[in-house]
Amino acid sequence: xxxxxxxxxxxxxxxxSALAIPVTALEEDxxxxxxxxxxxxxxxxxxGFTVYSGNVEMEQGSLKINAKKITIYRIAEEADRIVAKxxxxxxxxxxxxxxxxxxxxxxxxxxxxxxxRILLKKDACIEQDGSxxxxxxxxxxxxxxxxxxxxxxxxxxxxxxxxxPAENVQTSEDGCxxxxxx
Numbered sequence: 001x002x003x004x005x006x007x008x009x010x011x012x013x014x015x016x017s018a019l020a021i022p023v024t025a026l027e028e029d030x031x032x033x034x035x036x037x038x039x040x041x042x043x044x045x046x047x048g049f050t051v052y053s054g055n056v057e058m059e060q061g062s063l064k065i066n067a068k069k070i071t072i073y074r075i076a077e078e079a080d081r082i083v084a085k086x087x088x089x090x091x092x093x094x095x096x097x098x099x100x101x102x103x104x105x106x107x108x109x110x111x112x113x114x115x116x117r118i119l120l121k122k123d124a125c126i127e128q129d130g131s132x133x134x135x136x137x138x139x140x141x142x143x144x145x146x147x148x149x150x151x152x153x154x155x156x157x158x159x160x161x162x163x164x165p166a167e168n169v170q171t172s173e174d175g176c177x178x179x180x181x182x
Contacts, residue, residue, distance in 0.1 A: 028061060036057070038070070039053060039055055040053045040054050051069065052070045056068065063093045064092050065090065065091050066086070067086040067109070068085055068087065070083070080113050081111065088105040089106060089109045090104070100128045102126065106121055106123060106138070108121040109121075116142040117141050119137070119139050121137050122136070126147070129165070133147060133162050134161040135151055136151050138150075
């Protein structure tokens with residue numbers, strides 16, 4: 001018999017072993033120039049940020065972001081934080097050769113370069129090769145390949161949704177899958 005805790009542990013284990021959404025970029029992406037097109041741009045040199053608005057498209061190698069507004073914050077000489085907002089904002093990136101493209105969307109997408117972290121907020125969703133995680137927020141730590149998804153705690157009906165394609169679900173050696181046995 002499986003206890004609730006065992007079922008939860010098995011579900012989490014399956015999720016992270018099957019999902020493995022690596023948002024790490026192709027190595028050559030880092031050396032590519034960032035190209036941005038938008039209806040408007042405002043650079044505040046004193047405060048260290050640039051705001052692009054109106055049908056914004058940003059591209060660096062395989063990384064593509066489409067949003068209504070993108071703000072790039074600079075600390076020292078490099079872009080340290082990028083915030084994309086839209087209804088929703090979209091991100092896609094080829095993680096490595098031969099891997100499926102990662103597709104993500106949320107009302108707000110924040111990229112923290114120094115932390116190697118992407119935070120998706122407001123109806124967040126990330127998908128690759130048929131595996132999908134959706135929730136109010138998704139925090140992705142790129143180097144650790146760690147995904148944390150959260151629901152809206154103020155809304156009792158809000159839940160985290162996970163889809164794992166059948167071909168990614170593995171059964172144990174005795175042929176038993178993960179079922180709702182108690």
